[in-house]
Amino acid sequence: MPSFNHPGVPYNTYLGLMWAAEGFALVFLSIRLYSRLHGQRRLFWDDAFVILATILTTVVAGLWQWQAAPMYQILNVAAGLEAPAADFFDKEFLWLKVQLSAEILFYTSLTAVKLAFLFFFKRLGNNVNRFNWYWWPVVLFVLAIYFVSMGNIQYRCLLPTAEDLLGYCISDDANNFTAITLKFNCAMDVFSDFLIILIPVSLLWNVRMRLAKKMAFVGLFSLSLVTMAVATARAADLDATKWDNGVHDPTYLWLWSAIEPCIAITVSCLSAFPQLFAASTRGNKPVYTPTDSYRRMITRIRSRTNMKQRSNPALYDLSNISQAEYIQAPDAVSTDSLRRPVLVPGSPKPVTVCYKAPPQERSGDEMSGYIKQELR
Numbered sequence: 467m468p469s470f471n472h473p474g475v476p477y478n479t480y481l482g483l484m485w486a487a488e489g490f491a492l493v494f495l496s497i498r499l500y501s502r503l504h505g506q507r508r509l510f511w512d513d514a515f516v517i518l519a520t521i522l523t524t525v526v527a528g529l530w531q532w533q534a535a536p537m538y539q540i541l542n543v544a545a546g547l548e549a550p551a552a553d554f555f556d557k558e559f560l561w562l563k564v565q566l567s568a569e570i571l572f573y574t575s576l577t578a579v580k581l582a583f584l585f586f587f588k589r590l591g592n593n594v595n596r597f598n599w600y601w602w603p604v605v606l607f608v609l610a611i612y613f614v615s616m617g618n619i620q621y622r623c624l625l626p627t628a629e630d631l632l633g634y635c636i637s638d639d640a641n642n643f644t645a646i647t648l649k650f651n652c653a654m655d656v657f658s659d660f661l662i663i664l665i666p667v668s669l670l671w672n673v674r675m676r677l678a679k680k681m682a683f684v685g686l687f688s689l690s691l692v693t694m695a696v697a698t699a700r701a702a703d704l705d706a707t708k709w710d711n712g713v714h715d716p717t718y719l720w721l722w723s724a725i726e727p728c729i730a731i732t733v734s735c736l737s738a739f740p741q742l743f744a745a746s747t748r749g750n751k752p753v754y755t756p757t758d759s760y761r762r763m764i765t766r767i768r769s770r771t772n773m774k775q776r777s778n779p780a781l782y783d784l785s786n787i788s789q790a791e792y793i794q795a796p797d798a799v800s801t802d803s804l805r806r807p808v809l810v811p812g813s814p815k816p817v818t819v820c821y822k823a824p825p826q827e828r829s830g831d832e833m834s835g836y837i838k839q840e841l842r
Contacts, residue, residue, distance in 0.1 A: 472545040474707050475717035477538050481531065483721060487728035488527045494735035495520050510589060515582035516734055522575040523727045526568050530724065533564045541716065558631070566624040568720060570616065573651075575727040577612040580658060582734050583690070584608070587665045600668065604661045611654045618647040641713060645704055648719075652701035659690045659697075689733045696726045 475483075495516060502509055530537075536557045542548040551557075584605055591597040620643060623635035634640055666688075700722035707715040 472547060473538055473541045473717045474715045475721055477534060480717055480721055481534055484527055484530060484724045487725040488523055491520055491523060491728040491731040494732045498735040510585065512582040512584075512586035512589070512734075515578045515585065516731060519575040519578035519582070519727060519731050522571045522578070523724070523731065526571050526575075526724055526727075529564050529568055530720065533561055537561055537716065544713075555628075559626075562624050562626065565716075565720070566619070566621070568723065569619055569624075572723045572727060573612060573615045576655065576730060577608060579693075579727065579730040579734050580608045580662060581605070583662050583737070584665070586734075586737070587662075587669065591665070591669045597669075600665065604658075604665065607661065608658050611651075611658055614654070615651045618651070620644055620647070636713070644714065648704060649701050652697050655697045656694045659694045663688050663690050689736055690730075692733055693726065693730045696722070696729050700726060 498516065499509070499513065502513060539548060539551075540554070540558050540561055543550045543554060584601065588597075588601055591601070620640065622630055623640055623644075626635055700719075703718050703722060704714050707718040709715060
């Protein structure tokens with residue numbers, strides 16, 4: 467095993483990779499929020515959790531921007547590369563408090579991203595039968611893992627006394643406890659991500675769509691595998707970057723802890739884009755606006771139609787017909803095929819009137835005698 471008695475990640479690389487991951491998270495969050503506000507014109511609970519996670523990761527990046535230089539000084543002193551200054555212990559106690567804050571924010575931001583996934587899938591499967599029977603246990607499991615992770619933080623060595631700092635915190639028991647709890651929390655993190663991935667798979671299982679499209683959606687929603695891979699790499703890197711005295715290299719540990727939530731935020735935004743795109747498409751359908759030439763054409767058509775109606779008053783002018791003038795002709799033949807609804811003056815709605823077609827030799831003035839029956 468190679469010897470790691472000095473910081474394994476260079477100072478500039480540490481800050482560069484950390485801010486690059488944070489930049490990706492901010493860019494994808496901005497695209498997500500723009501798409502949401504431009505399409506659906508509102509935010510949802512999953513957006514709120516992603517925003518919270520991004521705020522927390524930004525705070526962590528700011529903390530390490532502030533404390534990265536003191537951390538490297540402390541590690542160089544521990545490796546024998548520098549002589550301790552007069553304020554060495556003050557810097558170390560402050561650095562340990564920053565580590566505690568970063569670890570709490572790390573678990574909180576990861577949990578916020580998991581809740582963002584869960585609430586996003588809840589909106590998609592809100593009308594699916596028995597969906598809550600699976601959704602609620604996963605939510606409770608995620609919250610339980612969060613509180614367990616918060617409980618097994620080694621507070622004794624992150625808020626230590628001078629005796630603990632120089633005694634217990636550099637012992638094998640303290641190093642083994644750190645390694646076991648980090649690996650356990652990583653395993654639970656990966657397992658909870660796996661349970662979350664099963665939700666979109668169950669939603670799409672009975673959806674009627676082409677198999678290729680269904681598998682594409684499953685693959686998109688399964689991008690959490692990237693987060694699972696990063697968590698696994700972080701846990702595996704613990705043993706690979708252990709110093710000769712058994713202490714895990716803090717530069718690798720905190721770099722992975724800063725990058726993993728940012729990748730989780732990016733993945734959550736990518737998984738939400740299909741829904742955002744669909745919503746944006748529905749909300750921005752093109753609106754047809756008639757041109758002036760079209761309006762003039764419609765006006766001419768309506769004008770011609772009105773002129774034709776006015777030119778044939780025998781068929782369209784019922785102003786001189788009253789209900790009392792409806793008589794039955796003696797030779798009328800009642801057939802259903804001759805019944806047509808017409809508007810009778812004084813009636814609030816059309817009624818059905820039967821007509822008998824007049825012979826061709828009769829004049830227009832005699833046509834009223836062939837109104838045979840009124841049917842209400």
